[in-house]
Amino acid sequence: MMTNNNFDTVIVGGGLVGLSLAAALGRDGFSVAVLEARPVISDWPEDRVDLRVYAITRESQRLFERVGAWPAMLAKAGPFRAMHVWDAGGDGAIHFSSADLGEPCLGYILESRVIEQALLGVLAELPTVQHFRPVTVMAFRQQEDGQQLELEDGRTLQAGLLVGADGKHSKVRDHAGIHARVSDYGQQALVAVVSTERPHEETAWQRFLPTGPLAFLPLIDGRCSIVWSASSERAEQLLQMDAADFRVELGEAFEFRLGQVTACGERALFPLQRQYAERYVAPRIALVGDASHVIHPLAGQGVNLGLKDVAGLAGVLVDARRRQRDIGSLPVLRRYERARKGDNMAMMLAMDGFKHLFGSSFAPLRRVRNLGLNLVDAAQPVKNRIMRSAMGL
Numbered sequence: 001m002m003t004n005n006n007f008d009t010v011i012v013g014g015g016l017v018g019l020s021l022a023a024a025l026g027r028d029g030f031s032v033a034v035l036e037a038r039p040v041i042s043d044w045p046e047d048r049v050d051l052r053v054y055a056i057t058r059e060s061q062r063l064f065e066r067v068g069a070w071p072a073m074l075a076k077a078g079p080f081r082a083m084h085v086w087d088a089g090g091d092g093a094i095h096f097s098s099a100d101l102g103e104p105c106l107g108y109i110l111e112s113r114v115i116e117q118a119l120l121g122v123l124a125e126l127p128t129v130q131h132f133r134p135v136t137v138m139a140f141r142q143q144e145d146g147q148q149l150e151l152e153d154g155r156t157l158q159a160g161l162l163v164g165a166d167g168k169h170s171k172v173r174d175h176a177g178i179h180a181r182v183s184d185y186g187q188q189a190l191v192a193v194v195s196t197e198r199p200h201e202e203t204a205w206q207r208f209l210p211t212g213p214l215a216f217l218p219l220i221d222g223r224c225s226i227v228w229s230a231s232s233e234r235a236e237q238l239l240q241m242d243a244a245d246f247r248v249e250l251g252e253a254f255e256f257r258l259g260q261v262t263a264c265g266e267r268a269l270f271p272l273q274r275q276y277a278e279r280y281v282a283p284r285i286a287l288v289g290d291a292s293h294v295i296h297p298l299a300g301q302g303v304n305l306g307l308k309d310v311a312g313l314a315g316v317l318v319d320a321r322r323r324q325r326d327i328g329s330l331p332v333l334r335r336y337e338r339a340r341k342g343d344n345m346a347m348m349l350a351m352d353g354f355k356h357l358f359g360s361s362f363a364p365l366r367r368v369r370n371l372g373l374n375l376v377d378a379a380q381p382v383k384n385r386i387m388r389s390a391m392g393l
Ligand SMILES: Cc1cc2nc3c(=O)[nH]c(=O)nc-3n(C[C@H](O)[C@H](O)[C@H](O)COP(=O)(O)OP(=O)(O)OC[C@H]3O[C@@H](n4cnc5c(N)ncnc54)[C@H](O)[C@@H]3O)c2cc1C
Pocket: 012, 013, 014, 015, 016, 017, 018, 035, 036, 037, 038, 053, 054, 055, 056, 135, 136, 137, 165, 166, 167, 168, 170, 171, 189, 191, 227, 270, 288, 289, 290, 291, 297, 299, 300, 301, 302, 303, 304, 305, 306
């Protein structure tokens, strides 16, 4: 039996991936400590939208249902029932609709803070989970039968398994001596919440511009969350632009598909990088989420991949415990790595492929990609397969 500072698993990083893993493992009776550096924001004004907005797949929804967090999110989750993608460099377009699959929707648009609050509510009810927040880890020590962490307030924690859910600058990854390959996309994503003249039709819209993709994601309150990826210079220029000029620029870039952009809130930039860890595991250490892979946001898959890591790792650990194996042992952890690395890498390469394909102004390539989009659009069975895979069905 564990004492207060001795856990089956210590998770460093209480972002959406770390909190979800804590909930999944806590539900399965593991003793878990989750450590997060940021304080909880408890006084968030109801009318303010979090600029971090995510498209959540049906598969991620199922994970949230399993851990008991979905009911608290549902009222604030905006379903999207269609997706429309088109190319600025030609007449290529593709339209996906959940009705074609007999499904109620393709996924949901949710604010990060709504997901976070729902997960925090779940953790508060789990007796085997302790949440340390705000807290900073001062030192990690590898021991023979576990990992030891020293916190800034002098406490030490022990764990049979240390999980790095601490994002792209992961300290746990450094401690494990795992190298991450990083390359800059040379782009930044501008995000904002906007109102449009016409309703968003519960559709996720994406236009591929030669300078990068522009997405309009339908929020439940009728507004749209935009993600506009562009060269760093262009993104800076868009950020600095006067509000009225920006609304016109945005409307034009979006071909006024929803009419004029009538209002735009605060704008923020996120630098875009591609990053992958060469290994996901080491003795008594596993990496999940952005700590192991960071991809381009053009298909809104980053957090969804992290949630697949959560389901994969939790499944492997439950199975190991049932077979009375040591959950921190390398053979057990390698099963997790084998299950997830290929899938994450395939998604990263696909995102890079899309970025290069749609970023090219080379005329023959432009013609082929437009033709490709229109051909796939006309081939319903192919489209259904793509849709099912993207939704995780
Ligand atoms: C513009 C943009 C749009 C995106 N849109 C989507 C989308 O629509 N759908 C989607 O699926 N994904 C999207 N993503 C990707 C998504 O944001 C990330 O994949 C996701 O946030 C990763 O979650 P995480 O929990 O792994 O890491 P993070 O969110 O980075 O969380 C890591 C946490 O660890 C904490 N931490 C770090 N170091 C320490 C330490 N030493 N001690 C304690 N705590 C620590 C940090 O404070 C942080 O809270 C988007 C990304 C961008 C940039």
